[in-house]
Amino acid sequence: MQPIQIPAEWNDSGLLTFEEFCALIRTPQRTVRDWRRRGVGPRWARFNGCGRLYITVAEARRFLRSATPTATNRRAEERPHV
Template sequence: MDPIQIPDDWDDRGLLTFEEFCALIRTPQRTVRDWRQRGIGPCWARFNGCGRLYITVAEARRFLHTTTTTTRTAPRKTGDAQ
């Protein structure tokens, strides 16, 4: 499976709808709604009281960066003197 990436030419101030974001990260909308209810995941906004949720491209990048960055440690060799 290819890693999830946001194209470099997308402006950080651009907006994605809730549906577009879910499709981008290949995650069911129900899962992302659950994240919202639990207070985890990216920050969302509504404009002028409309029912639609939006996320900025910058926030989507931040979210993907924090969820895909992992720290790995080298496995310890058996029999090493300490």
């Protein structure tokens, strides 16, 4: 499976809608709504009282970095438990 990556040419101050973000990370909207309800996951914003939720590209990158296991964590997960 290919890791989820945001194209390098995307500007950090660019905006993604809730729907675009869910499609990008290949996660059902229901799951991302649950994250938001529980206060986990990325930080969202609304502009001018608009009902739409947005996320900046920089926040999406930060979230993906925090959600991606590092090589050290993967090795620890692969070790058999005694």
